[in-house]
Amino acid sequence: MSCLSVNNLCCIKRDRVLFERLSFTVETGDIMHIQGPNGAGKTSLLRILVGLAEPDSGEVLWQQQNIRQVMQGYSSQLVYCGHKYAVNQSLTAAENLLYWCRMQNVSANTDVYPVLDEIGLVGLEHLPAGQLSAGQQRRIALARLWLKPARLWVLDEPFTALDSYAIDLLSRKMEQHLAGQGMLLLTSHQSLALDHPVRTLELEYRL
Numbered sequence: 001m002s003c004l005s006v007n008n009l010c011c012i013k014r015d016r017v018l019f020e021r022l023s024f025t026v027e028t029g030d031i032m033h034i035q036g037p038n039g040a041g042k043t044s045l046l047r048i049l050v051g052l053a054e055p056d057s058g059e060v061l062w063q064q065q066n067i068r069q070v071m072q073g074y075s076s077q078l079v080y081c082g083h084k085y086a087v088n089q090s091l092t093a094a095e096n097l098l099y100w101c102r103m104q105n106v107s108a109n110t111d112v113y114p115v116l117d118e119i120g121l122v123g124l125e126h127l128p129a130g131q132l133s134a135g136q137q138r139r140i141a142l143a144r145l146w147l148k149p150a151r152l153w154v155l156d157e158p159f160t161a162l163d164s165y166a167i168d169l170l171s172r173k174m175e176q177h178l179a180g181q182g183m184l185l186l187t188s189h190q191s192l193a194l195d196h197p198v199r200t201l202e203l204e205y206r207l
């Protein structure tokens with residue numbers, strides 16, 4: 001049984017059809033790398049897949065049910081990191097993560113400091129996120145993957161702004177997630193260096 005099924009999706013923005021009749025399934029242990037030129041519709045697709053946007057037609061099913069009908073259960077099994085950091089600039093890294101954990105119903109006892117240590121933010125934890133570099137802010141956003149147990153990760157350009165250490169750390173984290181029966185959909189303009197077979201979905205830029 002497919003965990004995620006995408007059936008006949010169509011997305012139109014400003015009279016331009018980004019994609020139509022798009023169908024695929026994602027099973028346990030699958031990683032799908034969504035590729036395509038700037039403006040092809042990759043972010044638009046991810047936003048539909050996580051329920052932040054509606055398709056013009058078609059449907060997204062989670063365990064055979066439309067995500068609209070099972071949004072609460074679906075969200076509990078999902079971590080979405082958009083291409084913007086979604087990090088509050090006035091809060092520290094730890095405050096951002098604790099706030100996010102509360103929003104996501106992740107255990108109130110969650111200790112974010114071991115995660116900050118693992119992702120290389122110790123020593124910076126007292127600074128507001130707005131005073132951190134782009135790569136450091138990206139690390140805060142990606143720390144969510146360490147904090148919430150979720151079967152499905154949907155990541156929009158997760159490697160952007162990361163240095164080689166952080167790219168390697170995230171790549172190993174992705175491999176662990178997939179080996180543990182997780183699923184991953186991501187966009188990336190960079191090629192992936194993962195010890196796991198990668199499926200690709202190419203979106204064309206349609207005029």
Ligand SMILES: Nc1ncnc2c1ncn2[C@@H]1O[C@H](COP(=O)(O)OP(=O)(O)OP(=O)(O)O)[C@@H](O)[C@H]1O
Binds near residue numbers: 036037039041042045
């Ligand atoms: N809210 C919106 N209103 C109108 N047009 C939009 C909106 N969001 C996206 N678009 C348009 O949809 C097209 C696809 O955008 P999208 O962000 O999905 O592309 P992408 O493939 O993710 O690009 P990139 O590789 O640059 O991140 C673009 O032409 C964009 O201008």
